[in-house]
Amino acid sequence: MDGAKNLTLKVIPSNVAMAFVRAFHYSGTVTHNSVIHFGAFVAGELHGVISLGQGIDKRKTIGLVAGTGWSEYLEINRMAFDDTLPPNSESRALAIMIRLLKKNAPHIKWLLSYADATQCGDGAIYRAAGFALTRITPNKSMYRLPDGTVVCKIVFEASFGKGNGNELKVRYGKVGQYASWTAQKYLTHIGAAPIPGFQLRYIKLLRGGLQLTCPVLPYSAIDEAKAGMYKGEKRTREARRQDHVVVATV
Numbered sequence: 001m002d003g004a005k006n007l008t009l010k011v012i013p014s015n016v017a018m019a020f021v022r023a024f025h026y027s028g029t030v031t032h033n034s035v036i037h038f039g040a041f042v043a044g045e046l047h048g049v050i051s052l053g054q055g056i057d058k059r060k061t062i063g064l065v066a067g068t069g070w071s072e073y074l075e076i077n078r079m080a081f082d083d084t085l086p087p088n089s090e091s092r093a094l095a096i097m098i099r100l101l102k103k104n105a106p107h108i109k110w111l112l113s114y115a116d117a118t119q120c121g122d123g124a125i126y127r128a129a130g131f132a133l134t135r136i137t138p139n140k141s142m143y144r145l146p147d148g149t150v151v152c153k154i155v156f157e158a159s160f161g162k163g164n165g166n167e168l169k170v171r172y173g174k175v176g177q178y179a180s181w182t183a184q185k186y187l188t189h190i191g192a193a194p195i196p197g198f199q200l201r202y203i204k205l206l207r208g209g210l211q212l213t214c215p216v217l218p219y220s221a222i223d224e225a226k227a228g229m230y231k232g233e234k235r236t237r238e239a240r241r242q243d244h245v246v247v248a249t250v
Helices: 014-024 058-064 089-104 124-128 164-171 183-189 237-243
Strands: 008-011 034-042 045-053 073-081 110-116 132-138 142-144 150-152 198-205
Touching: 008 089, 014 034, 014 045, 014 073, 034 073, 034 089, 045 089, 073 089, 089 124, 124 198
Parallel strands: 073 110
Antiparallel strands: 008 034, 034 045, 045 073, 110 198, 132 198, 142 150
């Protein structure tokens, strides 16, 4: 396959993006609140998708950057790439996306994303693209269901809106007499097991003059918290560098 420098990015239809995400994202699920999908292409073939949309709990995150209007930031809610891409492709796609947003969506002031170290990694591509690390917390939201499916417990919250959350609640039986149960109570009831690990929050400011209202952590805090992980396994910084070398040049 051609090198990462031959990768191109363009907006693609939702149905195309969601089919790809279902096939290649570790969760096998999509988020229906995405408003834009970027496809990563090499030699005209789709090999990756980055989906952005409104956050699930926007009222808790909009204030992370002072003065943010309701539609002035986006959350990266899915990134999925197949295994055929050359090294550095993910970080190159992310860097190209940032450049396109700055040029074509000037109302978007910043981006939010979470790295799920319980299942994937600790956010190497975000660090390569200059995202600020703003929080490291034990991940108490990821569960493995009895059939082996991994889900975030928020999809079982009774207050969850339309879309993927309701689909999963119906699929796994959180309906009828169980509909009003909390996610925690229901997951315990069906024998779901929590998956240990960490969640890392990253923010990328796209405009000058913006001010974060939350602390910015040095990247070294990842190892200090023993939160360094790659594909769900604890790894030292040196080992992670050998596993997953990334660059953010366009």
